[in-house]
Amino acid sequence: DAKTTQPNSMESNEEEPVHLPCNHSTISGTDYIHWYRQLPSQGPEYVIHGLTSNVNNRMASLAIAEDRKSSTLILHRATLRDAAVYYCILRGSGNTGKLIFGQGTTLQVKP
Amino acid sequence: GAGVSQSPRYKVAKRGQDVALRCDPISGHVSLFWYQQALGQGPEFLTYFQNEAQLDKSGLPSDRFFAERPEGSVSTLKIQRTQQEDSAVYLCASSTGQHSYNSPLHFGNGTRLTVT
Numbered sequence: 001d002a003k004t005t006q007p008n009s010m011e012s013n014e015e016e017p018v019h020l021p022c023n024h025s026t027i028s029g030t031d032y033i034h035w036y037r038q039l040p041s042q043g044p045e046y047v048i049h050g051l052t053s054n055v056n057n058r059m060a061s062l063a064i065a066e067d068r069k070s071s072t073l074i075l076h077r078a079t080l081r082d083a084a085v086y087y088c089i090l091r092g093s094g095n096t097g098k099l100i101f102g103q104g105t106t107l108q109v110k111p
Numbered sequence: 112g113a114g115v116s117q118s119p120r121y122k123v124a125k126r127g128q129d130v131a132l133r134c135d136p137i138s139g140h141v142s143l144f145w146y147q148q149a150l151g152q153g154p155e156f157l158t159y160f161q162n163e164a165q166l167d168k169s170g171l172p173s174d175r176f177f178a179e180r181p182e183g184s185v186s187t188l189k190i191q192r193t194q195q196e197d198s199a200v201y202l203c204a205s206s207t208g209q210h211s212y213n214s215p216l217h218f219g220n221g222t223r224l225t226v227t
Contacts, residue, residue, distance in 0.1 A: 032213060043115075043202050043218030044154065087153060091213075096167050097206065098144060099216060101153035 004088045009106045012078045020073040020105055022088030027068050032091045034099065035062065035073050037084040044087065044101075047073065083109045113137065115219035117203050123225045124193045132188045132222045134203030141208030143186050144216060145178055148200045157201075160186060161208060193226045200224070 005023040012018040024033065034049040048055055048062045050071075055062040061074040075082055087104040091097065116135040124130050136143050141162055146154035147170075157176065159167040162183035171178070175194075180186040190197055200223050204216040 034215075036216075041220070043204070043220050044216075045218065046215035049213070049215070085153075096159045096161075097142060097208075097214070097216075098156050098159055098167065099154075100156065101146075103153055 004090060004102055006086075006088055006102065006105045008103065009108065011108045011110060012075075012082075014080060014109055014111050015077050018075040018078045018082070018107065018109075020075075020086050020088075020107065021070065022072070023070045024088070024090055025069045027090055028092065030092055033062065033064060033068075033071050034089045034091050035060070036087045036089065036099070036101075037082075038087070038104070039081075039084045047086070049091070078107075078109045080109050080111060083107055115203055115205055115217050117201075117219035117222050119222060120220070121223050121225075123227060126195060126226055127192055129189065129191045130193055130224065132190075132201050132224070134186045134188070134205075134219060136184065136186070136203070136205030137217055138184075139207070140205035140217070141183075142206045142214075143180055144204045144206075145186070145188050146202040146204065147172075148202055148221070150199075154202055157188070190224075193224075195226050198224055198226045 035047040036044040038044045050062045063072045085104040143160040145157040148154040156170040158178045160180045175191045177189045200221040202221045204218040206214045
């Protein structure tokens with residue numbers, strides 16, 4: 001499975017936008033980019049996914065580089081409830097669909 | 112609607128005891144996954160079911176770990192002769208299974224196992 005690289009931690013102020021980067025230089029053409037987040041004492045929660053084009057949903061936006069070697073998860077206005085570990089995961093079409101988690105980015109949101 | 116339900120929420124076992132952890136997936140979900148999460152780490156894949164068939168058990172750490180899903184719905188993860196290194200949160204997830212690389216996984220809140 002192709003690997004992703006994320007910063008260990010990031011800080012943000014409440015009500016400001018947050019850009020969470022992810023590098024995946026060995027991504028293959030059939031790999032989808034998935035983002036999950038894990039709040040304290042909870043299981044991971046699906047956030048968003050994409051293949052080539054930028055994606056928006058009610059939780060976040062996903063910006064994918066043209067060469068697909070990196071992507072950025074954008075939270076438009078961070079709230080205290082967005083404090084969590086964010087995981088960027090590549091998911092290939094040829095496997096069972098299992099997710100391989102890395103260490104993720106721990107996001108702290110300051111009031 | 113109802114999400115993935117796991118029980119018990121917490122389990123304390125003495126070293127050497129057997130434990131059974133239950134997962135109730137979302138109704139109709141074909142795919143079911145088990146993960147193990149040690150403190151401060153990301154979840155690690157243990158095993159995968161498609162309906163009642165266990166298609167991938169490559170992540171099970173030893174033959175003390177056994178999972179089943181006999182009727183393609185509820186699943187049980189059993190750990191025999193527990194050891195201290197088995198202490199972790201055990202997460203269950205389910206998905207519709209269609210276009211498996213695309214359908215999101217829905218996770219339960221896990222069972223925290225502490226082996227003393």
